[in-house]
Amino acid sequence: MENLEPTNNQQPITAPAGRDTVLHEIGRVIESLPAYGKHHILRIHAPKSAAVIKPGQFLHIYCNGPIVQISERLVDPVPEPSGLKRLKRKPLLRRPISVFRRDSDQGEISILFRQVGLGTEALSAYGAGDNVDILGPLGRGFDLDGDAPALLIAGGIGIAPLTALAAELLGRGRSVTVLAGMRDALSFPLLLDNSSTILGCKAGIALMCEMGAVSAVASEAGEPGTHPGLVTGLLEIFLEQERAEDYEAFVCGPGIMMARVSKMLTEAGVPGQALLEERMGCGIGACMACVCRTRTRGEETKYSRVCVDGPVFDIKEVVW
Ligand SMILES: Cc1cc2nc3c(=O)[nH]c(=O)nc-3n(C[C@H](O)[C@H](O)[C@H](O)COP(=O)(O)OP(=O)(O)OC[C@H]3O[C@@H](n4cnc5c(N)ncnc54)[C@H](O)[C@@H]3O)c2cc1C
Numbered sequence: 001m002e003n004l005e006p007t008n009n010q011q012p013i014t015a016p017a018g019r020d021t022v023l024h025e026i027g028r029v030i031e032s033l034p035a036y037g038k039h040h041i042l043r044i045h046a047p048k049s050a051a052v053i054k055p056g057q058f059l060h061i062y063c064n065g066p067i068v069q070i071s072e073r074l075v076d077p078v079p080e081p082s083g084l085k086r087l088k089r090k091p092l093l094r095r096p097i098s099v100f101r102r103d104s105d106q107g108e109i110s111i112l113f114r115q116v117g118l119g120t121e122a123l124s125a126y127g128a129g130d131n132v133d134i135l136g137p138l139g140r141g142f143d144l145d146g147d148a149p150a151l152l153i154a155g156g157i158g159i160a161p162l163t164a165l166a167a168e169l170l171g172r173g174r175s176v177t178v179l180a181g182m183r184d185a186l187s188f189p190l191l192l193d194n195s196s197t198i199l200g201c202k203a204g205i206a207l208m209c210e211m212g213a214v215s216a217v218a219s220e221a222g223e224p225g226t227h228p229g230l231v232t233g234l235l236e237i238f239l240e241q242e243r244a245e246d247y248e249a250f251v252c253g254p255g256i257m258m259a260r261v262s263k264m265l266t267e268a269g270v271p272g273q274a275l276l277e278e279r280m281g282c283g284i285g286a287c288m289a290c291v292c293r294t295r296t297r298g299e300e301t302k303y304s305r306v307c308v309d310g311p312v313f314d315i316k317e318v319v320w
């Protein structure tokens with residue numbers, strides 16, 4: 001796995017034993033769109049990755065500035081800071097970002113991310129025509145073998161991978177209900193509307209409604225039409241409904257939210273999968289930076305690597 005440096009070629013990289021081939025692809029940004037809050041969407045032409053990526057898998061992206069800009073800097077170098085200051089300015093490691101939407105016919109992948117630091121800030125500066133260095137698809141995505149109605153539970157930016165999942169499940173003819181939690185409507189990346197007809201909410205997610213899913217939102221700021229409070233409050237009402245245990249749940253959000261949601265689902269007898277967003281180093285199973293504790297049998301536990309054993313796990317497998 002030595003060839004992790006950016007090149008202008010597309011080349012397959014040997015995958016860990018038993019995994020699909022990992023592609024190294026130089027994608028091209030088609031569109032760069034600021035979204036609500038500190039969020040951003042990049043539409044990327046990356047046909048090889050778009051052909052094979054599954055919901056819940058991620059791209060490991062080199063965020064060291066668009067390649068065009070780097071080569072421009074070589075021609076006309078600006079004074080570079082040295083030592084620690086230099087390291088602080090340029091993210092050395094790739095950053096893992098989930099697939100948000102994909103169009104395999106057009107060879108396009110979109111990512112939706114929140115700007116939290118150096119890497120995501122650099123990514124948000126990419127513009128149309130810039131090259132973006134991608135390693136992927138990485139990780140084990142969602143298991144899509146079931147046929148139960150799907151309950152998707154998102155906290156904040158956790159809506160990004162669940163949007164790709166919703167599209168895939170709807171395409172397979174499964175019904176999709178989305179419960180989303182947010183601090184307030186303006187810090188959530190997607191547009192809200194009045195499409196909700198469930199759980200006493202009026203506020204839903206416009207994109208989910210367009211795609212054919214039912215949605216309801218909980219807001220800590222309690223805007224009119226939302227469920228005031230946390231997404232666990234919405235889930236509590238959902239689980240009181242008849243036949244809630246017929247659903248299969250899919251969860252992504254902050255760790256504390258996923259822990260609480262997983263406990264509620266397990267107690268209610270609802271099976272589920274959760275996407276863990278641990279910090280990563282290599283992204284390919286070599287450095288152990290991303291481990292989480294999982295159950296093997298009974299109370300026995302072990303460390304699993306989120307990048308290759310996950311990022312999607314059965315909710316009962318994770319030691320929350
Ligand atoms: C499998 C996977 C999929 C992901 N998908 C998405 C996605 O679709 N959209 C998105 O916005 N983000 C996603 N993330 C999180 C994203 O990778 C991080 O936000 C990003 O790496 C931060 O890089 P940075 O250089 O901007 O921030 P840094 O400068 O590295 O860190 C800035 C701050 O963010 C915190 N931070 C960094 N990474 C994480 C993390 N993984 N979890 C919690 N806090 C973190 C740091 O502790 C620090 O306080 C995903 C993570 C994983 C593991």
Ligand code: FES
Binds near residue numbers: 305
């Ligand atoms: S990030 Fe290196 S082992 Fe997971």
